[in-house]
Amino acid sequence: DAGVTQSPTHLIKTRGQQVTLRCSPKSGHDTVSWYQQALGQGPQFIFQYYEEEERQRGNFPDRFSGHQFPNYSSELNVNALLLGDSALYLCASTPSVGFNYGYTFGSGTRLTVV
């Protein structure tokens, strides 16, 4: 059983550009969360999607947006990229029923903004 799958694994973008990151949750999971992990830091919560709607949002600007599809997969979009957006972006999934399983994380997408 595949866990959480993220694509691409690495990405280099220029300041001001837009980027889309993708996530397929673990089988049986319907809730997807996105985290940003800057170098040397712990992951910071961006937002969570459930039933194709944003359910909660962390302290991130509107340049960060997302989407969840009927098959529970999700996208993270970042507009007007800044150098400070360079980070590892992690997707985590969990079942809405049975939170005892905890979150399953993907391997992340390493975004570098130059």
Added chain:
Amino acid sequence: AQSVTQPDIHITVSEGASLELRCNYSYGATPYLFWYVQSPGQGLQLLLKYFSGDTLVQGIKGFEAEFKRSQSSFNLRKPSVHWSDAAEYFCAVGPYGGATNKLIFGTGTLLAVQP
């Protein structure tokens, strides 16, 4: 404010020695507590979690953690460290009662293992 503190940024232990990684949290309600491990260039792997009940929880790879409510701590331990345990370890806290909210992570402890 909700927060997680991992006081040790970097720890070096000898292979075969015991290990304790510290975690303190500040949370206004009954928390869920987690320890995750991250190898270089990888995502996070769940080591163990505490929700309720026995305050000593067992995890994968021989790790255990003890929840001490009076000290707001959830320290991770392993009796004998293996070279493959070298990685970064993150403590996290979440809300009791559902998957609707975020996890709050500490800044991590980087573990190095000497032969």
